[in-house]
Amino acid sequence: MTTLAFAILLVASLAAYALNRRAATGIRNGGARLHSVSNYHGLFALLLMLVPVLVVILAWLVLQGSVVNAVVMGALPDGTLTELEKGQVDLILAEIQSISGGRIFGQPEPWKLAAAERLTELRQLAALGLVLVTALLCLAIMIFARKKVSAEFRARQGVERIVSGLMIFCSVVAIFTTVGIVASLAFETYKFLRLVPLSEFLFGLNWEPQIPIRADQIAAAGAFGWIPVIVGTIVITIVAIVIAVPIGLLSAIYLFEFAPKRVRAVAKPLLEILAGVPTVVYGFFAILVVAPAIRIFGASLGIPVAPNTALAAGGVMSIMLVPFISSFADDALSAVPRAMRDGALALGATRAETVLNVLFPAAIPGIVGGVLLAVSRAIGETMIVVMAAGLMANLTLNPLESVTTVTVQIVTLLIGDTSFDNPKTLAAFALGMMLFLVTLIINIFALRIVRKYREAYD
């Protein structure tokens, strides 16, 4: 039925285009001078129909499910839903939906069968309604648009106004996305903070989010102090940055100053490949190769090494960051004016001295900005740590031990059950909020440094 609605819209808008175009051509052939060429008359009708009706159909589809569900649940016999928690209500709804879909398990109560029947009916009604509304709207708009056709009608301006509006809408989607991120995180974090006090979350030294789901279940009471989680994140980030920065900078300096042109032409795209490898691949590489290698190496030295060390996760992450840092450093070095380089060389400095003492200091702000962006990437990186780092929150600074990170906790807390009313799932959103804020601050700071520096030489 939904497809039918879209088909009606498509056919109707093409018909409206043809109708108005022909009408306009007719006027012109009658000897009148049109303000806009007839093509614009057709386009005007097309857009006038396509845009609003599409909005109506999409809104209908988004709202239909929840409205139908609410009506069905509201029409259940009195008292069936009182004293039930939200999870159980959802379960009943899911059961009714599966009965309506023809998947009946066991012997459901008669009221559930009745509700399922009502659900099926309502869905059919809604689908029929959608088609009817689409058809009527199309017809109305077609008549309205046809009446607009006249020699004086400024169809081109009309079309351009609609297109302009569409483009502004496209640009505003970016704002919507940011607002959506902030709103969803803030809303769930607020719910979390009603269950767990802010001071405990920010300053608590224990992170044990496993809370009992049923009253009689034996589990930890649940502790939500994020200090061990953020410390683990920092440890892994430091490992990654400490390895990636020297390698990235040295290879950038080599490629920028010393490498022959042909080496550069091959080496740069090869480095880009490292940046383009999906992080899930790096994660698998960490558990397949790097972690066992570190364990064997540690054992040969007599050092006990945990199976999922911060060193393995951070080390693999550094491979991902090397091309990132190297390309930022390369950009920063190239942005230093040629005069400074030529001046240093003319005074008799060697190329190494020129790079280290003249170009590098001048490029420092750009490089620092790039490294900061790399730090923000390392903090937000998810798949490598989910696969290679630990799950238990360990308050330690030793990179040979297993630590967990903010992103690992977000993913593990949200895989599986996601009811939005227990502190375990909500904690993931609180962590997400902190992650968003930390990376946002670092990004703004880094972008500012990079931009300020670029302006200095322009």
Add this chain to the structure above:
Amino acid sequence: MSNIPSGSVARTKMDKVRGSLSRRHRKQFILQAMGITAISLAFLMLFILLASLISTGHKAFTQTEITLEVFIDPEEISAERLPRGNFDDVLAAALAADLPSVDPNDRAAMRVVGGILSNGAQFQLRDRVVADLSLIGQTIALSVPVSDPYDQLHKGLLDRETPESLRRLDDTQISFYDRLIEIGAITSSLNTGLLTNADSRFPELAGLKGAIMGSFWALLTCFLISFPLGIGAAIYLEEFAPRNRLSDFIEVNINNLAAVPSVVFGLLALAVFIGWFGMPRSAPFVGGMTLALMTMPTIIIATRAALKAVPPSIREAALGVGASRQQVVFGHIVPLAMPGILTGTIIGLAQALGETAPLLLIGMNAFITSAPATPFDSATALPTQIFIWADSPERGFVSRTSAAILVLLTFLITMNAIAIYLRSKFERKW
């Protein structure tokens, strides 16, 4: 004054400079050597990464199969009871005929014999019989996959030297294998199931079809949403937007969105799309919408760069002959910028194809044994399938994971190659 030996100062300075030259050149040499070491380290890592993936992954491209003469016993399989029937017993009996050391009446031994075959073998036989009822009572030749431990043994991944108690196959089972090899029943063939099967609990049956279809639907959704939105936003910001606080705010927003960690987009999708709008979990459609939000900034940035590269003379010429601003943009600037826009879009989609974390949060890591027929069915995607297999304890999944990664990398390389081709073919230098 003129008799002061003016050269002496200069000479001593020159000597100093000459004397220090070798030290300075050594320093330069060291810096150069360090640079070469650094970049070699990076390439070494790339090499190890690819080598380890290929060396573990290539084994999953072949599948060990066993060819059997199966007598379809009417006592075990009758036409009336189809599709039920003791297909596994029939297969075990066929195998036992090849293994003289086994007593067909010893149930425990027969279970071990049945374990040589993949769990999917009985369904393969069932489908053959259901399709052609006349096969009942006849003997047919059937080629079926062996189960994971035997597959590993055949590929040399299972060490016979390991003590028996630690091995996944005991001595008797290995002797079965040796006997079957001797009579030539076990062969290796190209593993087409890797691309034509959906996921399975049994490594020898697991394939990527579901994941590839899931990724396809997700990418299609992502493209249909992010391409028009991204281009619309980029054209507006680059060509029409007045320089005011709103457009500055949008710019800052887009730059920041490009750097937001991907897992945060997953949280957004979970809370808004699934929590508030009640969209289905695990659906590629929802995954595609999430990826679209992440891809949009990439497309916007690439499109703006492409629009900027079109020379102003074209704009001015079009305006000069009386075109409106929109006619200039849509009739001249955008067509000329199209190769750049498409290149940026393909690179953005390639990034989206490798993205994992947001898809995990919206549940695209479910265990689903059929390929999705529409974008609204539950599915996995290629990267999440890799994550699931990497987490699976069965040894057979290690090589499957590497093979899946190789498939994913093939897709990524293809997309990037198309982008590079488009750029080199259509890029115009003004």
